[in-house]
Amino acid sequence: MHSPDDTPEALMTAERQEIKYVILQTSAQRLVQEASLKLPRHRFTGAGENPLPQPWHYVTTIYFDTPSRDLYRAAVASESNLKLRAKEYYDVNPGLAELATDPRQLHHPFRPALFLEIKHKDGSRTGKRRVSIPKRDVPGFFGQGAITPEMIRLQEHVYGPAAERVLREVADLLGRYQEPMRADCLVNYRRLVWQDEPGAVRMTLDLGIAFFAPPEDLWQRDYTLVREELGSAVAVERRCVLEVKARGTPPAWLDTMLAQTGAVREGYSKFEAASRAVHG
Amino acid sequence: MAERGRRWRLWTLRLVTGVVVLYALFFTLFDDESSRSRRSEEAPPPPADGKLRVAELDPLEAHPGEALSVRVTGLAPDEPVTVQISGGGRDKEKAVILHQKGQHLVVQIPDGIAVGPAKLRVAQGDFQSKPFEFRIEPLQRRKLLRSVIGGLALLVLGLRMLSKGLRSWAGQGMRDILERLTGGSLRAVVLGALLGAVTQLTTTASGLIVGLLETQLISLGAAIAVLVGAQLGAAATVAVLPLASAREGLLVVAVGVAWLSFSLDRRSKAFGNAILGGGLLFYGLHLLRVGFEPMVADPQILPYIRLLQTSGTVGYLACGVAGVVLAALLQGPAPVFGLVLGLVQATGVLDLRHALAVLAGIGLGAAIDTTVVAWPFGRDARRLALAHLLFGGLVTVIILASIPTWAWLADVILKGDPGEIAYGKRVLLPNLAEHLVAGFILSQLFAALVSASALLWMLPAIRRVMSTRAEERPAARSRRVTAVDEGVAVLARRALGRALRHQRKALEAALQLCATIDRAHGMESEHALLDARAELDETLKSLLRTEQQGEEVAGLRRVALAVLHLHRSLGDLRHLAERGLEQNLTLDKPDFDALHRTHELVMQGMAELAEAIEHGVAPDIERARAREINLNARESAGRQRALADRDRDGDARPVSGRLRLAELLDAYENVGNHLYRAYEATTVDVDDAVA
Numbered sequence: 001m002h003s004p005d006d007t008p009e010a011l012m013t014a015e016r017q018e019i020k021y022v023i024l025q026t027s028a029q030r031l032v033q034e035a036s037l038k039l040p041r042h043r044f045t046g047a048g049e050n051p052l053p054q055p056w057h058y059v060t061t062i063y064f065d066t067p068s069r070d071l072y073r074a075a076v077a078s079e080s081n082l083k084l085r086a087k088e089y090y091d092v093n094p095g096l097a098e099l100a101t102d103p104r105q106l107h108h109p110f111r112p113a114l115f116l117e118i119k120h121k122d123g124s125r126t127g128k129r130r131v132s133i134p135k136r137d138v139p140g141f142f143g144q145g146a147i148t149p150e151m152i153r154l155q156e157h158v159y160g161p162a163a164e165r166v167l168r169e170v171a172d173l174l175g176r177y178q179e180p181m182r183a184d185c186l187v188n189y190r191r192l193v194w195q196d197e198p199g200a201v202r203m204t205l206d207l208g209i210a211f212f213a214p215p216e217d218l219w220q221r222d223y224t225l226v227r228e229e230l231g232s233a234v235a236v237e238r239r240c241v242l243e244v245k246a247r248g249t250p251p252a253w254l255d256t257m258l259a260q261t262g263a264v265r266e267g268y269s270k271f272e273a274a275s276r277a278v279h280g
Numbered sequence: 281m282a283e284r285g286r287r288w289r290l291w292t293l294r295l296v297t298g299v300v301v302l303y304a305l306f307f308t309l310f311d312d313e314s315s316r317s318r319r320s321e322e323a324p325p326p327p328a329d330g331k332l333r334v335a336e337l338d339p340l341e342a343h344p345g346e347a348l349s350v351r352v353t354g355l356a357p358d359e360p361v362t363v364q365i366s367g368g369g370r371d372k373e374k375a376v377i378l379h380q381k382g383q384h385l386v387v388q389i390p391d392g393i394a395v396g397p398a399k400l401r402v403a404q405g406d407f408q409s410k411p412f413e414f415r416i417e418p419l420q421r422r423k424l425l426r427s428v429i430g431g432l433a434l435l436v437l438g439l440r441m442l443s444k445g446l447r448s449w450a451g452q453g454m455r456d457i458l459e460r461l462t463g464g465s466l467r468a469v470v471l472g473a474l475l476g477a478v479t480q481l482t483t484t485a486s487g488l489i490v491g492l493l494e495t496q497l498i499s500l501g502a503a504i505a506v507l508v509g510a511q512l513g514a515a516a517t518v519a520v521l522p523l524a525s526a527r528e529g530l531l532v533v534a535v536g537v538a539w540l541s542f543s544l545d546r547r548s549k550a551f552g553n554a555i556l557g558g559g560l561l562f563y564g565l566h567l568l569r570v571g572f573e574p575m576v577a578d579p580q581i582l583p584y585i586r587l588l589q590t591s592g593t594v595g596y597l598a599c600g601v602a603g604v605v606l607a608a609l610l611q612g613p614a615p616v617f618g619l620v621l622g623l624v625q626a627t628g629v630l631d632l633r634h635a636l637a638v639l640a641g642i643g644l645g646a647a648i649d650t651t652v653v654a655w656p657f658g659r660d661a662r663r664l665a666l667a668h669l670l671f672g673g674l675v676t677v678i679i680l681a682s683i684p685t686w687a688w689l690a691d692v693i694l695k696g697d698p699g700e701i702a703y704g705k706r707v708l709l710p711n712l713a714e715h716l717v718a719g720f721i722l723s724q725l726f727a728a729l730v731s732a733s734a735l736l737w738m739l740p741a742i743r744r745v746m747s748t749r750a751e752e753r754p755a756a757r758s759r760r761v762t763a764v765d766e767g768v769a770v771l772a773r774r775a776l777g778r779a780l781r782h783q784r785k786a787l788e789a790a791l792q793l794c795a796t797i798d799r800a801h802g803m804e805s806e807h808a809l810l811d812a813r814a815e816l817d818e819t820l821k822s823l824l825r826t827e828q829q830g831e832e833v834a835g836l837r838r839v840a841l842a843v844l845h846l847h848r849s850l851g852d853l854r855h856l857a858e859r860g861l862e863q864n865l866t867l868d869k870p871d872f873d874a875l876h877r878t879h880e881l882v883m884q885g886m887a888e889l890a891e892a893i894e895h896g897v898a899p900d901i902e903r904a905r906a907r908e909i910n911l912n913a914r915e916s917a918g919r920q921r922a923l924a925d926r927d928r929d930g931d932a933r934p935v936s937g938r939l940r941l942a943e944l945l946d947a948y949e950n951v952g953n954h955l956y957r958a959y960e961a962t963t964v965d966v967d968d969a970v971a
């Protein structure tokens with residue numbers, strides 16, 4: 001049995017250098033070409049993987065905050081902060097558009113649980129904890145810190161016997177705030193991922209970033225939070241966000257590629273941008 | 281019940297039409313005039329008293345300078361005869377006797393004679409006949425000009441209606457039949473010969489063939505073969521079939537109108553239009569000939585015709601040129617042959633060889649007619665015109681170069697001296713007519729066969745020349761545009777926008793076709809699609825030829841190709857809409873509303889795509905995808921409804937109606953698929969380069 005900090009998942013989210021860049025959409029294609037020459041494309045191959053060729057990977061992120069927006073203010077004011085977000089990953093198969101009779105048929109898959117990420121930042125080093133929570137249990141967990149057997153079961157394959165402890169730590173972290181956490185804003189984007197075999201370098205390119213206010217029926221839905229189901233975007237980001245995560249020194253070719261594509265290093269925060277877009 | 285009654289009336293009308301056609305044929309072959317001619321060849325009975333009398337005069341209304349055929353009784357042989365004509369109550373004038381044989385005279389009315397009532401007297405020695413009254417009419421050139429202009433207008437209108445009617449009538453089945461009939465060169469020639477034999481006019485045949493070529497019912501090679509056959513057919517039957525079809529033009533018009541009045545469906549209406557067009561065409565030709573014949577046969581022009589009698593090569597060439605002009609004016613061999621035959625018989629101004637030389641010009645003259653008819657109809661029609669010009673020119677040259685041979689052959693084959701004069705009402709040189717027919721047919725057949733062989737050898741070169749010329753023009757335009765700094769990409773964007781708008785128009789007309797069962801919408805849709813296709817062809821050519829490279833041009837090539845595929849799906853939808861008409865299938869209101877909602881989705885998508893392409897902006901692909909999925913859902917629902925159990929699901933609509941809607945929704949869904957692909961072609965995904 002792995003300890004919580006030795007799992008592959010933990011290795012992937014272990015403390016490491018994380019640098020963000022923004023690039024223009026017009027440069028995105030070149031970056032994709034260059035990056036694909038250097039690193040293999042990463043594709044999820046576990047249980048429930050998408051068997052169709054050339055899917056587009058999308059992410060919908062739900063950012064949480066208190067009604068007073070404590071997390072947002074802390075993020076804007078200080079380098080050390082907490083980000084609380086839930087992610088839903090889905091694939092779009094545009095090739096199915098000519099066959100589909102419902103937009104949901106393009107999306108793979110529907111998962112009844114969310115990945116909740118608790119991300120804390122200290123300078124340029126980050127730490128992340130990921131737990132999986134059934135969607136219907138989210139309001140109770142955030143409101144009253146309620147932990148259900150289903151939640152514990154979902155964590156066991158990652159954390160083993162420490163599953164309940166991990167969940168409790170997260171609940172305690174949320175309990176430090178005077179007001180209960182709630183869904184604050186949503187971000188949807190398409191993501192391209194490159195990662196080398198040992199997991200030393202990982203690059204993500206987020207395209208078509210759009211910001212949404214939380215839908216009323218967010219936790220009652222029994223279908224994926226796809227872009228088409230989120231209503232009208234309150235704002236869209238015209239640029240793309242490149243994130244490079246590396247343990248140790250980043251590879252030398254990276255600088256060349258970034259220079260060729262005009263990438264600009266910038267501490268871009270999707271949470272801050274989304275919260276600003278939704279609340280002003 | 282009402283429909284049954286209409287069908288009964290239509291079959292009655294068809295029966296009546298058949299009777300009318302038979303009557304017309306009978307009338308043509310055994311009409312009164314022919315009978316009169318035969319009767320008039322018999323000599324009138326000699327008078328009991330032996331006095332000098334004018335027994336018969338033809339025509340009874342004549343123009344100054346015209347020739348009159350006069351039958352006399354009581355003439356003594358070998359004594360000089362004089363003829364005097366007084367017109368308008370003025371003094372008598374002596375008329376020139378052109379020919380005399382026995383009791384028959386051919387006299388020329390003096391040119392300056394006054395118009396009005398006239399009297400003709402024949403005198404011999406001290407004897408003089410009583411005056412025979414007839415009438416001198418002025419040659420009304422304005423009236424003739426009106427006939428020419430009106431006839432030309434009716435000819436054009438008739439050709440258009442005939443072409444339109446045939447196009448509407450010709451569905452896929454007709455296309456298959458024509459493909460089979462024109463599948464081999466020999467069959468195409470035979471078909472053309474039948475066409476030429478029936479129409480007797482190369483312009484009519486050309487009009488039909490160009491119409492078929494324009495609608496791509498036959499290939500260029502087959503069209504040329506048919507045209508060669510048409511000329512052969514018209515030439516070979518010229519001496520067999522009388523030239524009366526034009527006179528029955530009004531009868532055919534009446535049949536066409538009656539047919540249209542009782543038409544039940546699109547094909548029947550199209551056939552009625554074709555009949556009406558044919559009738560107008562025939563009557564227009566009749567008017568043209570009414571206008572031309574007096575002018576060409578006017579004895580005032582005869583002195584000029586005598587110029588053609590110049591012996592040797594120059595004379596033959598002059599005759600050939602005259603034949604070319606006459607054939608071009610009179611639209612085919614039949615009228616020219618009739619005219620030349622009448623001329624040589626009535627006046628004797630042309631001998632057999634010179635008459636054959638005039639007729640040699642028919643080939644080139646008919647080809648000029650084809651060129652006039654075909655030139656406005658596009659590249660293939662122009663290729664056909666060029667091929668016909670070559671063919672006609674060769675035929676004319678070959679015959680002109682071998683005139684003595686054909687005259688000699690005719691003399692060998694036929695008995696009798698062509699110069700022998702045998703007087704009758706009209707037939708003055710009967711042997712010459714036979715010799716002329718034989719020489720004409722032999723020369724035309726030989727020259728046509730040789731020319732057709734040469735044409736087959738030259739056909740690839742014609743295609744090459746015409747293709748090169750056609751491709752040079754847009755290239756030149758493109759270079760000019762570049763010179764004014766207006767890029768190929770900008771032009772392509774505009775052209776693609778126009779093509780999409782034409783396609784929208786075609787789609788709208790196709791929907792109206794489904795709703796109204798009005799063939800006009802089908803034609804509108806077809807024409808809009810043709811316009812769109814022309815834009816797309818030019819755009820693709822310019823995009824493929826341009827030296828400008830880069831992502832924009834490459835992207836536009838992808839878009840143009842995708843819009844071309846969209847075009848094909850729209851054509852399929854239009855065909856489906858038309859097939860519904862042929863089966864008399866209509867949509868009830870709920871079905872039409874369902875179709876209309878789908879239609880609106882596609883129309884909206886095409887409009888947005890056109891806008892985005894023209895302005896060079898990326899269209900909303902997400903919205904397009906959602907629209908495409910919506911279309912799929914509608915098609916799926918339509919299919920489910922079509923398959924629904926009538927009793928269980930309470931759908932009381934006829935099965936044919938339900939299937940019709942399902943088919944149309946499927947066609948729209950197919951259009952939607954191609955529209956979505958066109959959207960995809962406008963955007964380049966970041967992964968595309970990697971893929």
